[in-house]
Every structure is written in structure tokens, then in C-alpha cells.
Amino acid sequence: MKPVVYIDGKEGTTGLQIFERLGSRDDIDLILIDEDKRKDTAERKKFINAADIVFLCLPDAAAREAVALCENDKTRFIDASTAHRTDPAWDYGFAELSEAHRAAIMQSKRVANPGCHASGFISSVYPLVKLGIVPADYPLTCSSLTGYSGGGKKLIAEYEDPNRDPRHDSHRIYGTTLKHKHLPEMVHVCGLQEKPVFVPILGDYYKGMASTIMLHNSRLPGQPTAQDIHAALTKYYEGQKLVRTAPFGGEEPVIYSSGMAGHDSLQLIVCGHEEQTIVTALFDNLGKGASGAAVQNMNLMLGFEETTGLTI
Numbered sequence: 001m002k003p004v005v006y007i008d009g010k011e012g013t014t015g016l017q018i019f020e021r022l023g024s025r026d027d028i029d030l031i032l033i034d035e036d037k038r039k040d041t042a043e044r045k046k047f048i049n050a051a052d053i054v055f056l057c058l059p060d061a062a063a064r065e066a067v068a069l070c071e072n073d074k075t076r077f078i079d080a081s082t083a084h085r086t087d088p089a090w091d092y093g094f095a096e097l098s099e100a101h102r103a104a105i106m107q108s109k110r111v112a113n114p115g116c117h118a119s120g121f122i123s124s125v126y127p128l129v130k131l132g133i134v135p136a137d138y139p140l141t142c143s144s145l146t147g148y149s150g151g152g153k154k155l156i157a158e159y160e161d162p163n164r165d166p167r168h169d170s171h172r173i174y175g176t177t178l179k180h181k182h183l184p185e186m187v188h189v190c191g192l193q194e195k196p197v198f199v200p201i202l203g204d205y206y207k208g209m210a211s212t213i214m215l216h217n218s219r220l221p222g223q224p225t226a227q228d229i230h231a232a233l234t235k236y237y238e239g240q241k242l243v244r245t246a247p248f249g250g251e252e253p254v255i256y257s258s259g260m261a262g263h264d265s266l267q268l269i270v271c272g273h274e275e276q277t278i279v280t281a282l283f284d285n286l287g288k289g290a291s292g293a294a295v296q297n298m299n300l301m302l303g304f305e306e307t308t309g310l311t312i
């Protein structure tokens with residue numbers, strides 16, 4: 001019997017991209033709710049309880065409600081929302097962080113898919129903290145560029161409206177209260193003692209992210225150079241298919257935030273010199289930042305090959 005899979009929120013931005021990755025697979029049985037019943041709670045409850053794996057591609061409140069609709073012990077969830085990412089009853093769905101993360105995902109019934117900005121930040125900070133290169137109380141800063149699909153259907157409509165605010169042509173710094181919703185998972189997953197100063201920036205393009213952390217090498221134990229940090233990250237992710245380190249300094253002297261759009265893997269680019277280092281995570285908010293990561297998690301949970309079938 002093939003595993004039965006249901007995407008709750010399939011008509012949304014993340015849900016559609018998961019469907020795109022799963023629609024043609026013959027190793028799973030993808031069940032599809034009638035479009036006009038996709039918000040009917042009783043119908044969703046039937047689908048949730050019939051499935052072995054449920055993807056939740058919903059706002060936080062609807063994701064919590066969907067989990068509460070489950071009345072059996074068999075259904076396993078992968079939640080793309082922010083609802084459960086720091087919940088101890090859920091496993092954090094970023095397999096490359098450690099073998100313990102991957103093992104937990106494989107047997108998990110409740111996987112919280114990482115936030116898009118959080119994925120970029122955590123991919124560099126988690127290993128650097130674990131290796132003792134960045135102390136847990138280091139005052140980290142991060143700027144993170146994103147395309148507008150990161151905000152779902154509402155933001156896509158706003159940016160693709162022919163009568164939109166002309167200022168949308170320029171970049172938009174947001175999260176200016178410095179309380180972005182991904183901060184709790186960044187702190188929790190990396191074991192930080194200080195909240196990073198986190199500055200998300202929205203650009204006038206569909207998808208692709210570049211999340212950059214900035215380090216003063218003289219404030220780090222042993223004063224590593226940027227090259228040392230590059231070597232440490234390269235070794236840490238050696239053998240991973242979906243997280244890779246670019247050659248030191250990157251392949252060219254500029255970084256485009258859409259550089260990994262359309263790919264399901266994340267690339268780390270380390271630049272700098274003896275005194276300062278920046279590490280940029282380059283990826284697709286709908287790839288390793290959401291739908292691609294969700295499908296990777298499903299593959300791990302079901303014992304399939306980890307990669308997603310899309311360009312890595």
C-alpha cells in the first residue's frame with residue numbers, strides 16, 4: 001500500500017509548490033479535496049484522518065485547528081506555518097543541522113517546517129555555535145532579502161497589482177519593530193543567549209532569498225579568519241545534497257538574491273578577510289525555505305530518497 005498524502009491549503013503559494021513536486025509521483029497516493037470544500041472543516045477532517053502524511057500550508061490558527069481535527073494515532077504532520085516551530089512536542093525539520101535532527105525527522109509524527117528567513121539564518125549560525133566559533137551570547141546581526149512570494153497570496157496580489165504603490169519598485173525594509181516572527185525559532189534552535197538584530201528586506205521580484213550574518217572576527221574565540229570560517233562550514237556540510245558551501249568568496253564578487261530561485265538546495269557563501277566575515281545563505285523561499293524542505297521532510301519520514309526531484 002502506498003502512503004496516503006494530503007495537502008491542506010493546496011491552493012496557496014506553498015501548497016501549490018508542494019503539489020508541483022508531488023503531482024507526478026507514483027510512490028505515494030495523493031488525495032485531493034474538492035476545491036469548493038477545501039475550507040469545509042468536516043471534509044478536511046475526513047481527509048486529515050484518512051492520510052498517513054498531511055502537509056499544513058495554512059495560516060498559524062488554521063494549522064493548529066487542523067492538528068486538533070486529527071483523531072487517530074497514524075496521521076503524521078508536516079506544518080509549514082510558524083505555529084509549532086518552538087513546540088517541544090514537534091521536531092524541527094532541518095535535517096542537515098545534525099544527524100540527531102535527521103533521525104528525529106525520520107521517526108517523527110509532528111515535523112515543524114522551518115521559516116524561510118529562519119532557514120537562512122540557522123543554516124550558518126547553528127553550526128558556527130555548535131563548533132564554538134560563534135559564542136551563544138555573541139551579538140549577531142542579520143539582514144535577509146526576500147522575493148514577494150514569501151508573503152503568500154496577499155503579498156503576491158499586492159506586488160502584481162497594475163495599480164500598485166509605485167514605491168514597490170524599490171526595496172522595502174520591514175519588521176522594523178525588531179520582533180519578526182522567526183526570531184523565536186532562530187534563538188531556540190541555535191541555543192542563543194542574545195536575540196539577533198534581524199532586518200528583513202522585501203524586493204520587487206517573485207522568489208529567492210539571501211540571508212546574511214555579519215561577524216567581527218576579533219570578537220570571536222581564537223580570532224578565526226573568514227577563510228577559517230569557510231573551511232569549518234564546508235567541512236560541517238560535507239556530503240549533504242541540499243546544503244552546500246560555495247568556494248571561498250563566492251563564484252563572483254556580487255550576490256544576487258534570486259541566485260538560487262528554482263532550486264531546492266541552499267548555498268552558503270562566505271566572504272571577508274582577517275578582520276570581518278559575512279556568511280550569506282542563498283536559496284529559494286519556496287524551495288529549501290518552504291515547499292522543497294517540506295517534501296524533503298516527507299521523503300525522510302517515509303524512508304524515500306531525501307532529494308525532492310526538483311533541481312537541487
Ligand SMILES: NC(=O)C1=CN([C@@H]2O[C@H](COP(=O)(O)OP(=O)(O)OC[C@H]3O[C@@H](n4cnc5c(N)ncnc54)[C@H](OP(=O)(O)O)[C@@H]3O)[C@@H](O)[C@H]2O)C=CC1
Nearest residue numbers: 009011012013014057058062080081149150152153285290
Ligand atoms: N510563501 C512562502 O515562501 C512561505 C510560507 N510559509 C508559511 O506557509 C503557510 C502558508 O503560506 P502561503 O502558502 O505563503 O500562504 P497563502 O496565503 O498563499 O496560502 C494559504 C492558503 O491557506 C488557505 N486557507 C486559509 N485559511 C484556511 C482554512 N481555515 N482552511 C483551509 N484553508 C485555509 C488559503 O485559502 P485562500 O486560497 O482562500 O486564500 C490559501 O489557499 C503560512 O503559515 C506561511 O507563513 C513558510 C515559509 C515560506
Ligand SMILES: CC(=O)N[C@@H](CCC(=O)OP(=O)(O)O)C(=O)O
Nearest residue numbers: 080081082115116117146150151
Ligand atoms: C515576504 C514576507 O512577508 N515573508 C514572511 C515570511 C514568510 C514565512 O516564512 O512564513 P512563516 O513564518 O510561516 O515561515 C515574513 O517575513 O513574515
